[in-house]
Amino acid sequence: MEALDRLLPAGVRNFVCSPIGVVLLGVCAVFTWLGWYPVTRWKYRRVPGPFGLPFLGNLVDFAAGDGTDYLLRCVAKYGSVFKVWFGARPWVIISDPVLMRKLTYRYTARPAAMPEYGHVLTGHNHEVDQAGAFVAAGEVWRRGRRVFEASIIHPANLAGHLPAINRCADGLAARLSRRAAAARAAAGGGGDGAVDMLAEAGAYTMAAVGEVAYGIDFGTVDDDLPQAQGGAQGGGLGARLVAASNACFRYLQIENATVYMPLNLMFPALTPLIRWMAHHLPDAKQKANMAARSAVADASRQLMERWREGKAAAEAAAAAAAAGGEAGADGAGGVTAQVQVGSGKAAAGGKAAAGAAFREVGGGIAGSSFMAAMMEGRRGAKAEERLSDIEVIAQGFTFLLAGFETSAIALSMTSGLLAANPAAQARLAAEVDSVVGDRPLTPELLGQLPYTEAVLQEALRMYPSLPFLMREAREEVDLGGGKVVPKGATLVFHIQSLQTSEQLFPHADRFLPERFLPEGGGALGPADPSAWAPFGMGARMCVGHKLATMIAKAALVRMARRFSFRLAPGQPMPPPMRTGLSRSPVGGMRVVLEERAAA
Numbered sequence: 001m002e003a004l005d006r007l008l009p010a011g012v013r014n015f016v017c018s019p020i021g022v023v024l025l026g027v028c029a030v031f032t033w034l035g036w037y038p039v040t041r042w043k044y045r046r047v048p049g050p051f052g053l054p055f056l057g058n059l060v061d062f063a064a065g066d067g068t069d070y071l072l073r074c075v076a077k078y079g080s081v082f083k084v085w086f087g088a089r090p091w092v093i094i095s096d097p098v099l100m101r102k103l104t105y106r107y108t109a110r111p112a113a114m115p116e117y118g119h120v121l122t123g124h125n126h127e128v129d130q131a132g133a134f135v136a137a138g139e140v141w142r143r144g145r146r147v148f149e150a151s152i153i154h155p156a157n158l159a160g161h162l163p164a165i166n167r168c169a170d171g172l173a174a175r176l177s178r179r180a181a182a183a184r185a186a187a188g189g190g191g192d193g194a195v196d197m198l199a200e201a202g203a204y205t206m207a208a209v210g211e212v213a214y215g216i217d218f219g220t221v222d223d224d225l226p227q228a229q230g231g232a233q234g235g236g237l238g239a240r241l242v243a244a245s246n247a248c249f250r251y252l253q254i255e256n257a258t259v260y261m262p263l264n265l266m267f268p269a270l271t272p273l274i275r276w277m278a279h280h281l282p283d284a285k286q287k288a289n290m291a292a293r294s295a296v297a298d299a300s301r302q303l304m305e306r307w308r309e310g311k312a313a314a315e316a317a318a319a320a321a322a323a324g325g326e327a328g329a330d331g332a333g334g335v336t337a338q339v340q341v342g343s344g345k346a347a348a349g350g351k352a353a354a355g356a357a358f359r360e361v362g363g364g365i366a367g368s369s370f371m372a373a374m375m376e377g378r379r380g381a382k383a384e385e386r387l388s389d390i391e392v393i394a395q396g397f398t399f400l401l402a403g404f405e406t407s408a409i410a411l412s413m414t415s416g417l418l419a420a421n422p423a424a425q426a427r428l429a430a431e432v433d434s435v436v437g438d439r440p441l442t443p444e445l446l447g448q449l450p451y452t453e454a455v456l457q458e459a460l461r462m463y464p465s466l467p468f469l470m471r472e473a474r475e476e477v478d479l480g481g482g483k484v485v486p487k488g489a490t491l492v493f494h495i496q497s498l499q500t501s502e503q504l505f506p507h508a509d510r511f512l513p514e515r516f517l518p519e520g521g522g523a524l525g526p527a528d529p530s531a532w533a534p535f536g537m538g539a540r541m542c543v544g545h546k547l548a549t550m551i552a553k554a555a556l557v558r559m560a561r562r563f564s565f566r567l568a569p570g571q572p573m574p575p576p577m578r579t580g581l582s583r584s585p586v587g588g589m590r591v592v593l594e595e596r597a598a599a
């Protein structure tokens with residue numbers, strides 16, 4: 001009941017408990033039962049729910065704590081294949097590497113109802129969500145995925161992003177040094193002397209995303225420098241983008257979701273009405289979520305418009321030069337511009353208002369950027385292969401969110417694990433000192449850091465940033481043993497339980513990077529190669545996995561070279577976690593940093 005109190009505001013709770021509410025729920029239950037009758041005949045066990053109403057009960061259980069912990073308990077109790085109700089929709093939970101491999105390769109579509117599992121999106125936010133590579137289906141997905149692949153999968157393009165990532169990693173190290181000094185100074189006044197690695201890593205990953213996607217310095221790694229705070233190069237906008245992106249993920253957690261979300265899950269037949277109500281009568285959480293998503297989408301739109309304006313100015317200049325006139329602009333995309341997150345339009349033309357401009361690197365939105373791949377790809381391509389405007393905005397939105405949150409969680413959890421494991425930390429520092437030292441990272445050097453790579457792999461094993469994958473069964477699927485999944489059902493592959501299973505990873509609760517090295521692989525490595533899948537699997541595997549690894553490794557190298565870490569007093573390890581789409585530590589990851597040179 002306590003969980004129900006947290007989930008529903010008093011008004012809705014009173015309605016649900018009133019005679020009309022009970023009758024309505026009963027009718028809904030009968031219809032749901034009839035609609036999903038084939039599901040009820042599955043021969044495998046399902047998780048029961050309180051009140052004899054599994055489709056309400058399981059939702060309450062999800063909301064009562066961390067959803068991942070709840071499913072881990074279910075896996076322990078019901079085995080590697082079972083079903084659980086998420087509102088009126090059954091989820092088939094699969095925690096078996098062989099089935100996961102088979103099904104993720106066979107099915108590429110995410111569930112049509114997937115957006116409803118996290119929020120109630122309306123208007124433009126709904127359109128952007130549907131067009132983004134993470135959610136889209138069919139041709140829209142293929143077009144979107146292709147531009148990601150062109151920009152961040154092919155080795156030559158990936159290597160082209162490394163100098164920018166190096167700049168951001170150096171910026172992160174300098175920022176951490178300032179933050180650690182400030183924390184130490186504050187500790188004299190009673191602080192714990194720690195920095196929150198989740199927030200710091202978020203500043204870094206947003207900076208890296210800005211550079212790779214647009215060739216723009218969002219200013220997030222140096223937004224605590226006096227010259228960045230109010231000056232023309234202002235980091236304020238990048239910081240606002242971080243805040244908006246954080247909010248987008250926070251509102252995906254069921255306990256932070258709008259009240260329309262559980263209602264929509266319980267009464268899917270009423271979706272059009274519920275969406276209308278969410279749009280016209282939004283509660284505070286709905287308003288805040290929509291505002292955060294609009295802010296990110298708006299930044300993406302403005303960057304697209306700015307690219308166009310820069311391109312048009314460059315072409316006009318080239319034409320004027322060819323005609324013997326004076327060039328008025330400084331090359332492709334080389335105009336300066338303002339991009340105001342959340343309101344207003346991009347304004348090209350060289351004026352930079354205080355605190356309102358992104359700092360450009362290399363003279364405008366970079367030609368090697370993801371933006372270039374999207375926009376240039378449209379020019380020569382056949383009409384059906386070109387991205388529409390809404391798709392460009394949606395892919396930019398996806399890049400900003402996917403690139404920011406997942407890598408930040410991975411880096412912060414890696415820092416926490418290293419802080420709690422001094423031996424692993426010392427071995428990492430020794431490898432970085434001997435292989436890289438203070439040199440800038442190159443693709444060759446990155447390939448010579450097996451222990452650094454293993455540290456990341458092990459951290460992603462214990463704490464995958466996205467703890468589950470989703471697919472829709474496009475036909476009836478026979479799972480064996482009399483378990484048949486009906487067409488249209490949601491398949492949920494539970495990465496977290498696979499990667500923390502004792503059968504698949506001996507001593508699964510221990511941080512042992514050597515299980516990913518030849519020295520430990522036999523005894524400690526995965527019993528099935530598909531059991532390690534933090535980036536997913538099959539055709540919809542994370543398209544950013546190589547970029548993410550590069551971003552994380554670059555940061556780890558700079559951090560290990562410069563600092564030693566220990567957990568802040570009172571920082572629990574493992575920390576309490578919360579799951580929405582991603583799974584992140586509640587209250588961040590507080591770590592005390594000491595300069596190795598000083599030590």
Ligand code: HEM
Binds near residue numbers: 399
């Ligand atoms: C440590 C960092 C990251 C982790 C753990 C991670 C994890 C994942 C996972 C588990 C999926 C779902 C895969 C599936 O369903 O099989 C995914 C999809 C995706 N990720 Fe990542 N990701 C990370 C970083 C990034 C970065 C930096 C980008 C940058 C663009 C990115 C872009 C995407 C996109 C676009 C998809 C959707 C792919 C599709 O549906 O075709 N990710 N990611």
